[in-house]
Amino acid sequence: MVCLYLLSFLLLGQRGSNHTAGRFLFNQQDSRTLSRQLRAKNIVCNPKISRPLPLPPKVLSNGTHDFDPTVIVLSFDGLRADYLSRGHTPNILSVGTSGVVAEYMQPSFPTLTFPNHYTMGTGLFPSSHGIVANMFYDPTLGEDFNYRIPDKSWDPKWWGGEPIWETAVLQNQRSGVIMWPGGESLRPVRPTYHVRYKSSTPVAEKMDTVLTWLDRPREERPTVMNVYISEVDTAGHNYGPDSRRCQKALVEVDNAVGILMDGLRQRGLDKVVNLLLVSDHGMSYVTPTQSIYYDDYIDPSELLLEESLQPHLAIRTKDPKRLDHIYKTLKSAQEKHNLQFKVYRSHEIPERYNYAHHPRIAPVVAIAEPGFVMTRRDMGIAVVGVHGWDHEAEEMRAIFMASGPSFPSHGPERLQPFENVELYEIIARTVGLQVEEGATDGVRNGYVSRPC
Numbered sequence: 001m002v003c004l005y006l007l008s009f010l011l012l013g014q015r016g017s018n019h020t021a022g023r024f025l026f027n028q029q030d031s032r033t034l035s036r037q038l039r040a041k042n043i044v045c046n047p048k049i050s051r052p053l054p055l056p057p058k059v060l061s062n063g064t065h066d067f068d069p070t071v072i073v074l075s076f077d078g079l080r081a082d083y084l085s086r087g088h089t090p091n092i093l094s095v096g097t098s099g100v101v102a103e104y105m106q107p108s109f110p111t112l113t114f115p116n117h118y119t120m121g122t123g124l125f126p127s128s129h130g131i132v133a134n135m136f137y138d139p140t141l142g143e144d145f146n147y148r149i150p151d152k153s154w155d156p157k158w159w160g161g162e163p164i165w166e167t168a169v170l171q172n173q174r175s176g177v178i179m180w181p182g183g184e185s186l187r188p189v190r191p192t193y194h195v196r197y198k199s200s201t202p203v204a205e206k207m208d209t210v211l212t213w214l215d216r217p218r219e220e221r222p223t224v225m226n227v228y229i230s231e232v233d234t235a236g237h238n239y240g241p242d243s244r245r246c247q248k249a250l251v252e253v254d255n256a257v258g259i260l261m262d263g264l265r266q267r268g269l270d271k272v273v274n275l276l277l278v279s280d281h282g283m284s285y286v287t288p289t290q291s292i293y294y295d296d297y298i299d300p301s302e303l304l305l306e307e308s309l310q311p312h313l314a315i316r317t318k319d320p321k322r323l324d325h326i327y328k329t330l331k332s333a334q335e336k337h338n339l340q341f342k343v344y345r346s347h348e349i350p351e352r353y354n355y356a357h358h359p360r361i362a363p364v365v366a367i368a369e370p371g372f373v374m375t376r377r378d379m380g381i382a383v384v385g386v387h388g389w390d391h392e393a394e395e396m397r398a399i400f401m402a403s404g405p406s407f408p409s410h411g412p413e414r415l416q417p418f419e420n421v422e423l424y425e426i427i428a429r430t431v432g433l434q435v436e437e438g439a440t441d442g443v444r445n446g447y448v449s450r451p452c
């Protein structure tokens, strides 16, 4: 690992920035370093695609105007990796054909929208940036985070790390964020342009906004754009991943990508601007027979905060003395009835989850097996599709593909799957932003493939 870092430093000279503003980390530095070393060992060098990404040129031209290196990142919520083989997404696939495409991108645990979008934005695991679920309790603050309550959830005290749209501003570039979770956080450094979340905004309108930004004069034009797109996730939850409505949503977002690509071509920007297409997690069916009714074993009124219908259940008890009893009761119920979940004390959660060392992670966590949910008899199941399981589960796989001047084509060779903590440094490298050594939980130093 040391050799890998040293080699990258010597070859590319990308490191060494003193830029640290805005970053803070909750978990133990030693643990993060160890985790990085272990994960770096798993990266396999592929001689066919071993070249590093080229450093961006200082300036590019579309024939009439100068452009700084620019990247547009589109995130399709809930777009499972295998959806792309269904024949509904020719525009999305064409990005990978003309650039690079990964077999899949691995989300972070828990495979939920807020933790993963903020992970993609910061390069940090949820246990490092602090958004450990969509809803959680902070024992230090004595308060709940709930993504559905914007006035509360945009308070900067919840949001750690430094998202890429802030890095851009801090290094004298400009950023534009459209509805990306975390983008509305009222942190001291705000994106240059920001569009607030509104579920009724058509995806095509978001593409128009991006093109409008690109039409601004160079000194006002954002170089880093993050766009959140919700349609596929909504259809997957309400109708299921194999439903016609999910297909329809795929067609809709793919058409929007077509609108954006046409707009770039009309402006002579298709070879000037980088386009990154990603998703945050996949989706899987759940049925009443795949429910684990935890109130059959423990009394929910003893719990401090419940997030219903989740593959994982964060357990804190109103009376701390009852925690041990609750843990043992669930564990023995699981063993006795061979139930499809595992219950851990927080220090027992396997290392591969990277889910430890943060006070917001509950002292006891139950994690259901893929396809199963933890729910209560009085709640049942209100949706058809769910996500949030083990980040290594096949159904949770996300997408990554990219085209543009920073992503010369690898031909048909697909990139080895990688974790979404790598995305921050890939974006940063694409537009020439400096990233301090060890500032993220990524291990690839901004490369999509490991140089041999």
Ligand SMILES: [Zn+2]
Pocket: 077, 078, 112, 113, 114, 233, 280, 281
């Ligand atoms: Zn999501």
